[in-house]
Amino acid sequence: MLHWLRQYRRAMLPGDMSAGIVVAMMMIPQGMAYALVAGLPPVAGIYASILPPLAYALFGSSMTQSVGPMAIVSLMTAAVIAPLAPAGSALYGVLAAQLALVAGVVLLVCGALRMGFLANFFSRPVMSGFTVGSAIVIAGGQLKPLLGASFPQFHTPSAVLGGVSLLLLLLGKRYLARLLQRCGLSAAHADLGGRLAPMLVVLAATAAMPLLGLQALGIHATGAVPSGLPELNLATSSSHWRALLQPGLLIGFIVFLMSMSAAQTLALKRNEKLVSNQELFGLGAANVASMVSGGFPVTGSISRSAVNFSAGANTPLASVITAVLLAAALVAPTGWLALLPLPTLAATIIVAVLGMLEFDTLRMAWRYDRGDAAAWAVTAAGVLALGVEAGVVIGVLLSMGTLIWRASRPHIAVLGRIAGSEHFRNIERYAAQTQSDILVLRIDANLFFGNVEAVSERIEEELRTHPSARHVVLVMTAVSSIDTTALFALSEWNASMRRRGVCMHLAEVKGPVMDRLRESDLPAQLSGPIFLSTAMACNALQECREGGVAEYI
Template identity: 40%
Template sequence: MLSEIRDYARSALRDDLVAAAIVSVLLIPQSLAYALLAGLPPQVGLYASLLPLVAYAALGSSPLLCVGPVAVLALMISQALAHVPADVGPQAGALVLAAEVGLLLAAAAWLRLDALASLLSVPVLHGFETGATLSIALSQLPLLLGAPVRGSNLPQLVGAWWRAPSAWQPLTALYGGGALLALWLARRHAGRALARWMSVSRATLLVRLAPLAVLMLAVGAATLTDAGTHGVALVGALPELAPRIGLPPLAAALWWQLLPSALLVALVTFVSSLVVAESLGRRQGTRVEPRRELAGLAAANLAAALSSGMPVAGSFSRSVVSLDAGTRTRMAGVFTALFMALAIVLLARPLAALPAAVLAATIIIAVLSVLDWRPFRQAWLYSRSEGVLMSVVAALTLLQGVAWALGVGVAASIALLLQRTARPHVALIGRVAGTEHFRNVGRHEVQLTPGVMALRIDESLLFTNARQLVDVVQQQLAQASGTQRLVLLMSPVNRIDFSGLAALRALHDTLAARGIRLDLSEVKGPVLDALHAGGWSQWFAGRVFLSHHQAMVDAAGP
């Protein structure tokens, strides 16, 4: 263990500390805002950004995912707590909701329901990433310019901006624009300029510290100019940090009342967090384990329930900032929690003078750095339907929100899968001259065997496509008169369910009525075991061959 600690200290400690310092400063105002959005006291957002980060780091799998309060959950929490009795209060309801979400996610991890993550195809992942990037950048634009508008999606922002009495505040826009320009110059040119005077590693470190430097300069400028009295929105005074550790209320009626909302919050928490973790993991080359993500998110929400917090999930904007700041391991989350606690205690007064526009500039620069339009063109050229799906998910994320985008994306992915598998692909194959290899007659010069038709089944035979098997084979037989024997090459078939077994028997009986013998070749062992278990030997009158070549040269009877 000491050796591992030394290796970590040499290879990743510095990067994790730098990233944690940057993320912790951004996390404080966001936590306050999301707690207020959920209808809770502002300090609840801070509590949800301390122990939950440590709990996720212990059990999660992504080094980049930053858990904590997020906008989507804040809106859902607000709706769920709207009907909590007044004598209970929203804060107690939030604790019960966090506990239920944690227990539901833990049960899903125990039952191995992480397989549901396979429904998130790459088009859905990238569409969500692009839409979330644009949505977050647009949501920060009013803060950047000092406009008194808010909204969780593009139509709400446009409508609020249209109705706003003033479109922007000049001095606020000066702070935001100046910070945006400084961060952009640091990202594009500072690394090369500093590398002329120092080592590349040290120059890279200084570039990563640029957001912190911009924040400190902004605090100094705002303090010297007394910017708050001139209409510049500031972060403001932080509430006192005094979380209470203990169990949430155990009133059965309250738990039962919030259970339906908890189910929906748990689903959105897992799906949206996994999308963020996998999207950013592909960029860094790190592998995300869905079951461990379930466990990590469960631990984070249970920690929130025990420490006066609120339900938490993975945040796209903070995770992107973490990636951009150079996070290497999950220890960055632990350091973020420690730095947040220290910042609340030691930096409450300086942070109160920080212009909100500067924070908005930091988030905009970070999220736009991951914007990539190339996959849209690649998907369109490779598969039009998947290109359209990617665009629809991105548009829905921007126009409606995460829940709509992910719901439609998963449903559309399932529909595309069913469409592709509803009709099994069956290829007429022949022998390549001078070999024992058999290939599709439409793609290769091959030799056919008179009286014997060879077909390759390119799908597993499942309930989604089994009904079409007889029709597909009969269409092939209609083009070749005089067929006495049909040989199905089964090597691509990984599974035959009960519907597939029924379809295989129907094909066998249909061919037998026409005097055609059905043989199989290269059947996989597990598939053959399942056929035998299903009583296949009682009605199958053909033969099973180890290789397709043996099946084609065999002239013996059944």
């Protein structure tokens, strides 16, 4: 906060105020709806939207991130707490807040250890598959409140209200901005008006409850919402720490990943600097604050952050204003909140998660890399079949497994000289010239314990294919590191080739790699020298052959 407060200017205030007001209007129905997804009373969603944004404003690095309840994290909360406590019980609320504390502490520890790089270990296809699977699960879970009964049965008045709300929300999402623009509003203001469609539909449905006597028809509402600010909550269950530790770790990981995705997208639009380790501190503090206010795990919301950005937010002061307005809404009479119809809130959730059903990543992955497309499908199927927590584990394992699988199978090219030049290229792609007694191989990966066996097999295969080769030049252009296992492998390749009358050379070794090699015995053991370039290696070997010199054997 000290960083952006020092640079704050009066001209930024109108944008922050307008964004704070717009997001506050959006947060009331959205926060209450996501609390229902988490299996908590609706007011818990507002509680989780007051202190967390303030804590994030203190420590976070994004200028436009909106932190609070979010659909996927709410679903994960319900998946973790439901087996441990009855929904609606006091223990359920305590465990939800305790889960926020665990996730917050995990994030703070990761921030202290500067582990922001962890965001790189969840590939985009896996993340997309996880998001789509979670969205389907969330939408399916809202069919009962939408219809007033379990599918395929339904309570007619509830189903009608839910269906009308769903239709209005979809129409508002698609056409309201255009309509407002035709009425004379600017494109930016019309877009903001379109994003507030859920608030308008919720207000209309709430007003219809007493005016049309809908409760008498059996339509359920949220019920009484306590007025006043949340009391400080420090209650925990000592017998559930172990049960919440692993889920809290996974939720913390997802919180960081989704928040970084939202914040990075917006930061790039303004050429702002996002500090991943500082984000860990901000998100960790936000989740600890959520626990203190009796909330549940929170994260940066992609949709809400986009609204905050579009509404003119310049600094986290916009989120501070949002939190103050939400607190004021609880201090004011809250009787009207008790009339919010559950079918309309369910429709709000369904429309919100429909925006998460994006299949562009799957289409691109299918064309570009079928392995990534398979990872997308397996992750989505894992969420649907095994649950959200298992889906996260499957996604992480797939991301890491794909990385290891690719690293263990490095690309190796046989090189030849482009006629009339000193450039060497893959003979499978270019009309490059080779020499029968010189085999030039380019290794396009770092050498480590996981891929030395594959590299060794490929070298042996090429030596069998080129029986007349008397020199093997390993081009190390793409090799940035060689671990101890690979160092021993290089020595073994060199000794094996020497026994067969083949000389092994290295070319184009990077400086940091060469520094490490000088600390070993390999340079002295090599049957051939280490050349500065591939061209110099081939020229020297050709000169020796033409001069009848066996200098390098």
